[in-house]
Amino acid sequence: MRYAHTVQAVRDAEDALMARLPEGVLMQRAAAGLAAVGAEVLGRVYGSRVVVLAGSGSNGGDALYAGARLARRGAAVTAVLLSPERAHTAGLAALRAAGGRAVGTEDAAAPIARAHLVYDGIVGIGGKGGLRPQAADLMRAVYDARAAVVAVDLPSGVDADTGEVAGDAVRADVTVTFGTYKPGLLIDPAAGLAGALRLIDIGLGDDLGVPAVEALQNADVAAMLPRPGGESDKYRRGVVGIVAGSDRYPGAAVLAVSGAIRGGAGAVRYVGGGGAAVLARHPETLVSTGSPHAAGRVQAWVVGPGLGDSAAARTAVEEVLASDVPVLVDADGLRLMSRDAVLARNAATVLTPHAGEAAALLGRPREAVEASRLDAVRALAGAYGATVLLKGSTTLVASPSALEPVRVNPTGTAWLATAGSGDVLSGLAGSLLAAALPAADAASAAAYLHGLAARLTPPPLTALDVATTLPSAWPL
Template identity: 75%
Template sequence: MRLGHSVEVVRAAEGALMARLPEGTLMQRAVAGLAAVCTQVLDGVYGARVVVLAGSGDNGGDALFAGARLARRGAGVTAVLLTPDRAHAGGLAALRAAGGRVVGVEDGPAVIARAALVLDGITGIGGKGGLRARAVPLAEAAHRSRAAVVAVDLPSGVDADTGEVHGAAVRADVTVTFGTHKPAHLIDPAAEFAGVTHFVDIGLGPELAGPVLEALQHADVAALLPRPAGESDKYRRGVIGVVAGSRRYPGAAVLAVSGALRGAAGGVRYVGPVGDAVLARHPETMVSSGSPHQAGRVQAWAVGPGLGDGADARAAVAEVLASDVPVLVDADGLRLMDPETVRGRTAPTLLTPHAGEAAALLGWAREDVEARRLTAVRTLAERLRVTVLLKGSTTLIADPDPDVPVRANPTGVSWLATAGSGDVLSGITGSLLAGSLPTRDAASCGAYLHGLAARVARGPLSALDVADAVPEAWRSVYV
């Protein structure tokens, strides 16, 4: 599992560790890892042109020390000092001793244009509010150049704690982070600026307090996924009820059931007006055209995809929310549900909005949700007292308890931005709920498998391609 820690926690851990180590040890551990990554990025160090963008903080010092190491191996290293009178004294001395040269900000764009690698040490993890005006031309020149851009700990200009980007920021190809990940490495829009993240262990682990963010990996998901036991039957494995689709949107029902059948549940009950379409694709489905309470016992409900906005749809959502089993609400169900009913439920509830649906529930603009994803998912979960899976370029899962770390899904790919993909996700995740997983784990595993399935399907894909690839994705987490 990858963990993301706040700046406050990182600072405290660094302070505790530095108090027990000789002066400068922690920085040199970071510098060694940073220089090693830069060496891997460069196609040969000797003779390579490297530009170091150095601000006044420790990140600037890290960049200068790493530049000195590269210079000693034959690279031509030029440092652009944004605040020459406040540059890290030790790092600057080391760079000059190794043969590196120093230029002013005004000469930065010209030397960047000829570089093979640009090392971004403008600001550190405490930076707020985007780049200052003097740094913007340097970031723009790096983006225009053919150089590989390597960020020190974090791309300058992004917010470490939230993943937000306010104004101009450096766009890195590679980010080298020290000690732990920060939320910005795992959450868009900042994660897009970070590129590929390399983790360098500098010994902070034992000093770090609780994370604010988690990203599951294969082993974590494998440990959570339910497996049938020898005495299992379809009812012991759980039955998921799916309330989806309408005469106008029959495909939503088919897609939600397709996802549900690939999840952990032993059976799927479909409730709605398009049972014929569902049976034509999935004859193993138990179909009911009545109301949800007439369908038979289920261990969880998934409600909402393609329901439309008629009176029957609204009544079905209300009836499902009145049940005493876990409920997943998606798509049209999010518009039709009564927030007060949701807030008052005693059984577990999971909402799965995209940014537009979350914006409507929060009373925000969609752009604000996309720019402030971590804040949005936390706020919605706390306000409605439910678990929230916020879909998007970074899918986030928040518990209503603000002390529980938010989870960021690492498997999503842009090909999932296709019609019906969310319906499949609802089915998979609802099935995991019926299979006894708590809402946070069901949402995390559902999103993880959904993203893996898209990777298995590869390239341009349809929602049914994703559903069909779920079994292979499921098997892959055990490898």
């Protein structure tokens, strides 16, 4: 698992560790890692040209000490001091002692134009708002020079705790972060500015406490997924019910069932008007045309994809939400459900909106949801007492309890922005619910597999391509 902690948690952990260490040790650990990554990016340190954009405080100090280490290895290092009177005194002295030099912003143009590598030490993890105009101008010069940009702890101008970007921000090629990931490094829009991530262990360890955000890795997903045993049969492995599709949208039924069949449950029951299309593609499906209650026993329901907005569709959503098994609500089901019906449920509920649907449920503009994805997914989970999978450039999964870390999906590709891909995801997640995975595990494992299958599918891909590739994404 990859963990991310809030700024306050990091500061508390640093304070606890610094109380046990000699002065300056923590900064030297950070600088050593920062210099090592810089050397990797350069390839050849001796004779290279490095610029350190140094703001005030410890972030600038980390960058200055890293610059001193590269200067001792033969790099020509120039520090551009954004606030000369508040520059980190010891870091600046170390750079000068190693043969580096320091200039003010008025003399920055020439060294930036010749730079091979630029360290962004402008603002630390406590910074709020976008870059100030002077810093933004410096970064535009850096981009024009086509120097590699290495951000110190996180790109300046992004919010470390939320991933929000309120103005101009640094666009890094590599971000070297210390002790733990920061939520903003894993969540868009900030994550899209971080480049490749490198985590440097500086010894914070158990002092960090409970993470705010976590991201599954392949071993975590492999440990979660259902595996049939010698005594398994199709009913013991779980049966998932799919209420999806309509005369107008039969393809949604096929796609949701396709995802469910590849999700590890023992059987799929389909209820709706797309039965003929479903059977033509998946003859193993158990199809019925009556109400969900009359379809037979299931261990979880998926309701909503392509359902339309008819009275019959609304009734089907109400019936499913009244059941005593886990339920996943997607697409049209999100418009047709009532908040009271969701809050009244005793079994787990999973909601899978995209940003537009989340905006409608929260009464916010879509742009506000996309800019503040972490806040939106937490607010939605709390308001509905449900596990929420918020789809998008960064897919997030939040549990109803604010004490649980939000999960961020590390897989996926922009090619998933194609018709029907969400239907496949809902069927896959519903199948994992039927196989008895807890709601957050089912949603986050489904997002992981769905994204990985898309990566494994040659573009341009279709939703059905993703469903077909799912077995290749399944960890062995």
